[in-house]
Amino acid sequence: MLFFRTALLVELLIYAVTAGPQNDEKPLHYLQHGNNAYGAGDLPTALKSYEKCLEINSTFQWCLVNLASVLVDLGGDANLVRAEELYRQVLAKNPSDGDASFNLALLLQDKKTEASTREAASLYDTSVKADPSRWDAWANMASALSELKEEPLKAIYSFERSILIIEETAENDNDEENNRARDLYLSKLYYGYGILLSELTPEACSILAAAPQSLLIGKDTQNDGQDAPTAELCLENAQNIMRTATSLDPDNAQAAHMLAAIITESDPDGNNALRRATPEFVAALFDDFADTFDAKLGALQYKVPRLIGAAAVQAQRLRGKNFRSALDAGCGTGLAGPYLRPLVDASLIGVDISQKMLDKAAKCTTLSGCGREEDSNGGDASPLYEGLLPLDLETMTLMQTLGTISPDTDEAGFDLIVAADVLVYFGNLENLIGNFAKLASIGSSLIFSCERTAAVPGGWKLLSSGRFAHTKAYVLEIANRVGYELINYQEIVPRMEKGEEVQGHLFTFILRDSFDSGRKVLENKEL
Numbered sequence: 001m002l003f004f005r006t007a008l009l010v011e012l013l014i015y016a017v018t019a020g021p022q023n024d025e026k027p028l029h030y031l032q033h034g035n036n037a038y039g040a041g042d043l044p045t046a047l048k049s050y051e052k053c054l055e056i057n058s059t060f061q062w063c064l065v066n067l068a069s070v071l072v073d074l075g076g077d078a079n080l081v082r083a084e085e086l087y088r089q090v091l092a093k094n095p096s097d098g099d100a101s102f103n104l105a106l107l108l109q110d111k112k113t114e115a116s117t118r119e120a121a122s123l124y125d126t127s128v129k130a131d132p133s134r135w136d137a138w139a140n141m142a143s144a145l146s147e148l149k150e151e152p153l154k155a156i157y158s159f160e161r162s163i164l165i166i167e168e169t170a171e172n173d174n175d176e177e178n179n180r181a182r183d184l185y186l187s188k189l190y191y192g193y194g195i196l197l198s199e200l201t202p203e204a205c206s207i208l209a210a211a212p213q214s215l216l217i218g219k220d221t222q223n224d225g226q227d228a229p230t231a232e233l234c235l236e237n238a239q240n241i242m243r244t245a246t247s248l249d250p251d252n253a254q255a256a257h258m259l260a261a262i263i264t265e266s267d268p269d270g271n272n273a274l275r276r277a278t279p280e281f282v283a284a285l286f287d288d289f290a291d292t293f294d295a296k297l298g299a300l301q302y303k304v305p306r307l308i309g310a311a312a313v314q315a316q317r318l319r320g321k322n323f324r325s326a327l328d329a330g331c332g333t334g335l336a337g338p339y340l341r342p343l344v345d346a347s348l349i350g351v352d353i354s355q356k357m358l359d360k361a362a363k364c365t366t367l368s369g370c371g372r373e374e375d376s377n378g379g380d381a382s383p384l385y386e387g388l389l390p391l392d393l394e395t396m397t398l399m400q401t402l403g404t405i406s407p408d409t410d411e412a413g414f415d416l417i418v419a420a421d422v423l424v425y426f427g428n429l430e431n432l433i434g435n436f437a438k439l440a441s442i443g444s445s446l447i448f449s450c451e452r453t454a455a456v457p458g459g460w461k462l463l464s465s466g467r468f469a470h471t472k473a474y475v476l477e478i479a480n481r482v483g484y485e486l487i488n489y490q491e492i493v494p495r496m497e498k499g500e501e502v503q504g505h506l507f508t509f510i511l512r513d514s515f516d517s518g519r520k521v522l523e524n525k526e527l
Helices: 027-039 043-056 061-074 077-093 098-111 114-130 135-148 152-169 176-199 202-210 231-248 253-266 279-299 304-319 337-343 355-361 398-405 430-439 472-481 515-524
Strands: 323-329 344-351 387-389 414-419 440-452 460-462 468-470 484-492 504-511
Touching: 027 043, 027 061, 043 061, 061 077, 061 098, 077 098, 098 114, 098 135, 114 135, 135 152, 135 176, 152 176, 152 202, 176 231, 176 253, 202 231, 231 253, 253 279, 253 460, 279 355, 304 337, 304 414, 304 440, 304 484, 304 504, 323 337, 337 344, 337 414, 344 398, 355 387, 387 398, 398 430, 414 430, 430 440, 430 472, 440 472, 440 484, 468 472, 472 484, 472 504
Parallel strands: 323 344, 323 414, 344 387, 414 440, 440 468
Antiparallel strands: 440 504, 460 468, 484 504
């Protein structure tokens, strides 16, 4: 499943002021003055007014909430801590306050920890009970529950409520700009809704279909005399929902990719029309995922960077010396970097399509970061990577990579190329491995992992997870075409998923021939 977190975190609410006496010594006067300043964007004046209000009445709820809102807008760790304290003060007095619950939930959800996300989901629940028409609270509760991977049926119901509310309130809205913004929001919501539906078990799908409020199409149809709908019903609905997401936003690459994956699952004997995940899909996926990437993979017992590192050590020993230069292809947040750095004498370059992942990797040094605690022995810390570049792996060139470090370099290419859990976003590997050969020097090592599948037509398949899996025979055929020779192979378990082991394999190759000679082999090969 794609890790999904909706971006529908709306602006914090400002309480309206009811009519009342305008006395300088009354809290209501300062509330009114603060709201006027807040509405004009004058945060410092609003802050002073709300503070004055609370000097007169330290428990005045509207001033507590709006002061917290100003602090959030001002930003900074200290302000955010105080804002959280103020929201909790309001809720301690009135636990059912929907707006304070919503605003506190936004703060907590932004922390991106399991505990804070779980509390945020509970607070959004309070918010929708106080005001069932709040589409934003329904949407964010669905997001939080999806992130937790708990209560999928409640998350689906929350997505449905938010979608219905938006669509119902938009029926009479003729503003083109509003309609475009609404369609973008709805596309994200439909995407999250479709992901959850596609993953439901037959039992969960039956429970959902039996619910009176369910929006499943065809839930009343009896299939082959069965008493209850099966997972196919939810999969069919997930297809329709993903189509809706892509029609609302044709640029929603995640929805387009997952639609292809769901179609493949529905028709496993069909053709693999999707050759690779688009760069837009991968960038959107990992930009969303960047902040929680390392923690999530830790929870999944993710092993690939360590396995890549061990394979690189073996390749270095076979070589008899360190690598002069190395390419971490699809480096992500740099988890493989600490294993590679001791093996590379000069340039270690990371390439990824997600700028947010590269930004995380840029924080890594030779002493800390990239999955490591800070080295207590001290020493001089230098950047882990000499270069971090936002490039497409199929089209990047030597000048765009090594050439950025030394434009006048006479190096023939990289001595080591690794790709940790990257090929799962490519089905057909010809262009990718062919480009690796173009970037490599003769005698260089290529190490990568991918997910493993049994024999399938074409040698690869798109899984319902949205990732690709490849057969060993297919990988060897493509690598051999461009001059790579296999020197080590392992069947591995890269991580756990839904409590089960993911089946993968790890390859180590040496480039024996130039890419040109490999191309001749390809041209002469009967296909």
